Amino acid sequence: MYRISKKTHAVLILITILTLYSCNYIVNKNDEKEKSSKNSVERIKTSKEQAKLLVNTSKTVIEVIDICKNVENSELEEPKRTIINNLKTKHIKILDEIKLASSAIMVSVPYNNGESIQKLDDKLVFEEKIEMIQSKVIKQRELVNSLKKSSSNKIILELTDSIIPLIDTNLKSIHEIETKFLTI
Numbered sequence: 001m002y003r004i005s006k007k008t009h010a011v012l013i014l015i016t017i018l019t020l021y022s023c024n025y026i027v028n029k030n031d032e033k034e035k036s037s038k039n040s041v042e043r044i045k046t047s048k049e050q051a052k053l054l055v056n057t058s059k060t061v062i063e064v065i066d067i068c069k070n071v072e073n074s075e076l077e078e079p080k081r082t083i084i085n086n087l088k089t090k091h092i093k094i095l096d097e098i099k100l101a102s103s104a105i106m107v108s109v110p111y112n113n114g115e116s117i118q119k120l121d122d123k124l125v126f127e128e129k130i131e132m133i134q135s136k137v138i139k140q141r142e143l144v145n146s147l148k149k150s151s152s153n154k155i156i157l158e159l160t161d162s163i164i165p166l167i168d169t170n171l172k173s174i175h176e177i178e179t180k181f182l183t184i
Contacts, residue, residue, distance in 0.1 A: 054098065055108075057098065126181075134171075137167060137174060141171070144164055
């Protein structure tokens with residue numbers, strides 16, 4: 001048998017240690033890549049959810065605008081017409097803010113209903129149309145709150161902070177219509 005010199009022995013130990021260390025480095029590097037990949041997937045999933053909420057909010061805003069237009073086109077007393085016009089104007093402002101924010105975060109949202117415009121039955125009375133508006137505005141509030149809770153994006157948070165007061169004002173206007181004009 002050969003006797004290994006102390007020098008050779010030290011070199012072999014050094015090579016073994018370096019080999020183990022480099023293998024550990026490769027494994028740790030792969031773990032970091034995997035974590036980074038998982039984080040990217042999570043960010044994309046969150047972005048998709050936020051985009052979906054933004055699109056749904058936009059759709060409900062457009063629906064309220066369309067219902068308001070329909071109500072305005074019907075025979076209506078002036079105080080009711082004024083409140084409905086204010087509702088429509090505030091929803092147009094909300095839609096404009098959504099358009100601006102969505103373009104900044106590269107999300108495409110609908111700007112009008114196009115083919116999916118709901119044709120309201122002419123037999124629907126004013127009260128039923130107001131109930132439809134109210135349910136859509138409440139849905140908007142829920143969507144915007146969900147969007148705010150799910151996002152850490154500065155643009156989204158600024159958007160939600162700016163439109164929540166408008167939605168709340170619209171809910172108050174609807175309540176005003178109910179208390180002044182409706183016998184529900």
